[in-house]
Amino acid sequence: MRAKWLVMTLLAGAVVGCGRGHAVLNVDLLSFLRPSGDDSIAYNVPGGVTADTTISQQFTLPGGLANSVVDSVLIRGAAELANRSGGGTVTLKIYFAKTQSALFSGAAYDSASSGHVTGLQTVPFVLPDSVSLNDTLFNTRSLWLGLRASITTDPPLLTPMVGTVRLTQLQAHIVVSDKLF
Amino acid sequence: MRTSVIGIGLVALVVGATAPAAAQGLIFDARRIGMGGLTLGRSASLVRYNPAYRAVPEAADRRGRPRVTIPIPLGIIQFLHDHPHLSTDPAFHPDSAGFNPILAVNTLLNLPVYLEVKKAPTPTNDVVFAIGRNELRVNLGAAAQLVPEDQFGFGGSSRLLDPGFAIKGVRVSVLGWLHYDLGIQLGDTLLRFLRDSFPATDSTGYSVLGSGIAEGGLAPTISYAGRVAGDSSTGLYLGGALHYYFGAAYLRSNVTAGFRTDSVIFGGTNPATPFDSGLTSYSKAGNSPGHGVGGDVGIAWISGPIELGVGVNDIGATLTWSDTRQDSVFYRDSSFSKPFKSHVSTKTKLPVSYVANVTYTVGKTTLGADVLNAGRGATVHVGGEQRLGLIAVRGGVARDQRKRIEFGFGGGVRLGALGLDVGFWTHTNSLSNERGVTMATSFSIY
Numbered sequence: 001m002r003a004k005w006l007v008m009t010l011l012a013g014a015v016v017g018c019g020r021g022h023a024v025l026n027v028d029l030l031s032f033l034r035p036s037g038d039d040s041i042a043y044n045v046p047g048g049v050t051a052d053t054t055i056s057q058q059f060t061l062p063g064g065l066a067n068s069v070v071d072s073v074l075i076r077g078a079a080e081l082a083n084r085s086g087g088g089t090v091t092l093k094i095y096f097a098k099t100q101s102a103l104f105s106g107a108a109y110d111s112a113s114s115g116h117v118t119g120l121q122t123v124p125f126v127l128p129d130s131v132s133l134n135d136t137l138f139n140t141r142s143l144w145l146g147l148r149a150s151i152t153t154d155p156p157l158l159t160p161m162v163g164t165v166r167l168t169q170l171q172a173h174i175v176v177s178d179k180l181f
Numbered sequence: 182m183r184t185s186v187i188g189i190g191l192v193a194l195v196v197g198a199t200a201p202a203a204a205q206g207l208i209f210d211a212r213r214i215g216m217g218g219l220t221l222g223r224s225a226s227l228v229r230y231n232p233a234y235r236a237v238p239e240a241a242d243r244r245g246r247p248r249v250t251i252p253i254p255l256g257i258i259q260f261l262h263d264h265p266h267l268s269t270d271p272a273f274h275p276d277s278a279g280f281n282p283i284l285a286v287n288t289l290l291n292l293p294v295y296l297e298v299k300k301a302p303t304p305t306n307d308v309v310f311a312i313g314r315n316e317l318r319v320n321l322g323a324a325a326q327l328v329p330e331d332q333f334g335f336g337g338s339s340r341l342l343d344p345g346f347a348i349k350g351v352r353v354s355v356l357g358w359l360h361y362d363l364g365i366q367l368g369d370t371l372l373r374f375l376r377d378s379f380p381a382t383d384s385t386g387y388s389v390l391g392s393g394i395a396e397g398g399l400a401p402t403i404s405y406a407g408r409v410a411g412d413s414s415t416g417l418y419l420g421g422a423l424h425y426y427f428g429a430a431y432l433r434s435n436v437t438a439g440f441r442t443d444s445v446i447f448g449g450t451n452p453a454t455p456f457d458s459g460l461t462s463y464s465k466a467g468n469s470p471g472h473g474v475g476g477d478v479g480i481a482w483i484s485g486p487i488e489l490g491v492g493v494n495d496i497g498a499t500l501t502w503s504d505t506r507q508d509s510v511f512y513r514d515s516s517f518s519k520p521f522k523s524h525v526s527t528k529t530k531l532p533v534s535y536v537a538n539v540t541y542t543v544g545k546t547t548l549g550a551d552v553l554n555a556g557r558g559a560t561v562h563v564g565g566e567q568r569l570g571l572i573a574v575r576g577g578v579a580r581d582q583r584k585r586i587e588f589g590f591g592g593g594v595r596l597g598a599l600g601l602d603v604g605f606w607t608h609t610n611s612l613s614n615e616r617g618v619t620m621a622t623s624f625s626i627y
Contacts, residue, residue, distance in 0.1 A: 028313035032447070035314065175307075 048155030086161030087118030088153035095146035215591025215604030216564030217577025230536035231492025232420030233479035236406035247625030260293035301617035336362025350407035388439030396431030428471025473500035498531035532556030600625035
């Protein structure tokens with residue numbers, strides 16, 4: 001997402017009228033991931049092992065945010081696990097970082113586990129709302145979003161766990177003080 | 182990008198702001214402010230817009246009015262106290278992270294001459310954006326009411342000087358004149374987007390339509406003002422003026438500017454492409470001057486305590502500019518202009534302005550009303566003054582160009598040749614839908 005547009009919308013909106021109020025951005029992150037297929041993580045993991053599968057995407061945030069105080073960031077997500085064969089547990093984690101190299105090294109913003117599944121089974125799971133107050137991560141121009149699916153499969157080795165984790169909701173609710181200039 | 186965004190932001194500010202700026206004008210007399218902006222007698226608007234008043238005897242105009250009024254700019258002290266380091270104050274510097282456009286524009290719209298005893302509250306609601314790959318929607322909340330639906334702007338005509346000589350009511354003079362007008366209107370799509378929280382759509386233009394003109398020059402004038410009936414206590418006065426306008430220079434521009442959304446609003450690297458297009462016509466000083474003829478008429482009737490007057494200015498004042506250059510303006514990564522036509526003939530028209538007034542004086546009470554249209558909508562003032570010995574109390578009501586009702590009240594004390602006046606006036610000269618209250622103070626010399 002080359003989000004220079006955010007600069008425009010934020011500043012125009014703030015200028016027009018928010019005074020000392022806040023700018024609230026409800027960003028449908030999923031809509032940006034879906035066209036490139038990055039809303040889904042397919043897995044095919046041999047039995048009895050633990051493996052991670054990740055995807056990442058860079059977002060360019062408005063320059064105005066760098067001058068702003070990000071009061072809070074709320075991440076709300078939901079996913080669906082469509083397991084086709086094998087058994088195990090899938091844990092989905094959501095990361096944000098200022099650099100790609102730091103993306104998966106810190107603590108996850110949000111995570112949820114599918115619980116144990118086996119065979120042909122579809123399991124929806126909801127990520128708990130994640131709230132970050134006085135957030136300094138989003139106070140930047142460039143931000144990376146990462147998804148990690150940690151898959152722990154049931155043995156035996158030759159019975160792989162196959163399926164797909166698909167995000168069904170991923171929204172960011174960003175509250176910004178109006179020092180957008 | 183940042184620069185252009187700030188530009189758009191400032192345009193947005195102007196959107197909500199210039200109308201109130203022109204709504205009431207700038208008045209330096211606390212007495213007038215105390216009467217809701219009402220003009221009494223020969224001061225301010227009447228002589229300017231009604232040529233008959235040149236013949237009305239000064240004695241009929243006194244009614245306890247001062248010869249000189251000196252404003253006491255307490256607002257400047259307040260402003261400098263709040264912003265002691267103005268040149269480095271980040272709130273007024275667009276490049277600063279602390280730049281506060283609301284404060285900057287409000288300061289321009291509501292010049293801190295007088296003390297602001299109640300600041301008009303700026304909407305402080307949150308502004309909510311809904312953003313998706315092909316979605317953009319903004320909810321300005323209460324602030325959306327500041328987005329004007331109609332064309333707005335400011336403008337008018339001024340007469341800067343008028344030196345001349347008069348013989349028996351006939352006066353020959355050379356008038357310096359200036360005409361300026363700026364009008365801006367949001368396009369339908371941008372208006373819906375900002376005011377009605379309508380979702381942005383892809384491949385759609387969002388624009389502001391702007392038009393402006395500035396012209397000035399000299400006008401050799403022959404005028405007449407005299408009493409055609411009655412005497413000094415009861416009389417009918419007529420006035421008229423014929424101007425031959427020489428235009429020294431002018432500039433007129435009509436531009437559409439805005440941005441066009443991408444085929445998927447946020448699907449690519451360039452979600453909003455700026456555009457502008459328009460035509461600018463101008464005749465520089467030194468080119469062949471503009472020519473035109475126009476006139477003023479006025480009538481005033483004085484009958485004891487009653488005074489009535491009507492004046493109309495710049496009737497038929499159309500100027501022909503025979504040596505105009507026209508440039509087209511457009512956007513290609515940045516704004517450009519290129520010559521379109523040269524040495525073409527164009528016309529401009531000065532706005533017809535008018536004033537009508539009535540004053541009634543009985544004893545130490547003066548009541549009055551006036552309607553003034555200086556080229557961009559009429560303002561109405563109704564007010565009065567009651568003198569009680571050394572003290573005067575005043576009150577008034579006005580309807581400004583935004584058709585909003587404003588209220589004024591105040592008083593004064595006079596000690597011999599000196600007087601001190603205080604006036605309070607509500608105003609909407611801010612980025613707000615609510616009124617502020619200004620307290621004006623001035624000295625008067627009688």
